[in-house]
Amino acid sequence: MFNSDRLKLARERRGLTKRILAESVGLSVRALSNYENKLDYDPKQETVASLAEALNFPVEFFYGESVDTPTIETASFRSMYSLQANKKHKVFAAGALAFALSELLDKLYTLPTEDLPDFAGEEPEDAAQSLRVYWGLGDKPISNMMHLLEAKGVRIFSLMEDSKRVSAYSQWHNETPYIFLNNNKSAEHSRFTLAHELGHLVLHRELLSDDIDLRTIEREADAFASAFLMPRSDVYARAKNILSRTQIIKIKKRWGVSAVGLAVRLHKLGLLTDWHYQRLMVNMSKAGDRTKEPDGLPMEISLLFRKIFASMSEERVTRQELAEKLHVYPEEIDSLVFGLSNVLLVEETPKLSAKRAHLRLVK
Known part of the structure; x- marks a missing residue:
């Protein structure tokens, strides 16, 4: 059955207004609104095909189950209230697809479980030190922030967005912490951003939108990140x-x-x-140190996805097969996993094992 929620998700993922999409496929805005608002549940097959082509999603995508989508109320998101609506919807739609991919990977692999204490109410400096003690890090420098967080059960997905204003956002979903990272910054900036979002996850887990003083929580997350990275x-x-x-x-x-x-x-x-x-x-x-980092570090690369795709490659699972399970094109998955599926997955005849593999990450 046609899923109106999926149509809205696809449109928002492409950053299109209803008017622009409607005009591109020869529909009226009212007709498109009726599809999205569940006032018309049965668009013609040729209409769905036109929508699929315009939105660059397979036709099957529009007949899948609804997926949860991050919202402004649930996600910590720098400058979220001032960001243009279409860009905000676009990155939140990416989050919804990441949730779906994460759910699929959980069925195939035993992934690291969440190990983040709740430090709500603590001073950021104290919380950063407490977390280091809890994780047994002492005061030593953190060699790789991404590997550390993945080992502690944080799911980190990439945002291949062209907006410099979108650095990252994070949220808890089904008791799992997520960070969505725009990887077009320097390695140093990305490390600090990961630590900043970690601060949100451990300090602001229960905050509701009505309780939020954006400037205060952003200062707290920055203070946490600075203390966590530089004890x-x-x-x-x-x-x-x-x-x-x-x-x-x-x-x-x-x-x-x-x-x-x-x-x-x-x-x-x-x-x-x-x-x-x-x-x-x-x-x-x-x-020019504020715009280009002097003597910069190499970018950190996800260890979790490298292990997952290496395991899939051994089982002869292709990019196409993985994408078909989510009813998207392979490029959509590439955009969520730092491009690693394009690099590591094979392109031969697929054979997906029902066996659950255990992946162990070392911080």
């Missing part, structure tokens, strides 16, 4: 008498953070005076 005691031990941009660029790799991010942390901890901090910010801005 106070380690910074005090390693970064005394750091006063110049050159010194900061040299030592920032220890914590895998940006030069600007380290300068902010040093100032916060009292290791830079206001005068030295302001001077550094001016020098960094002139050098």
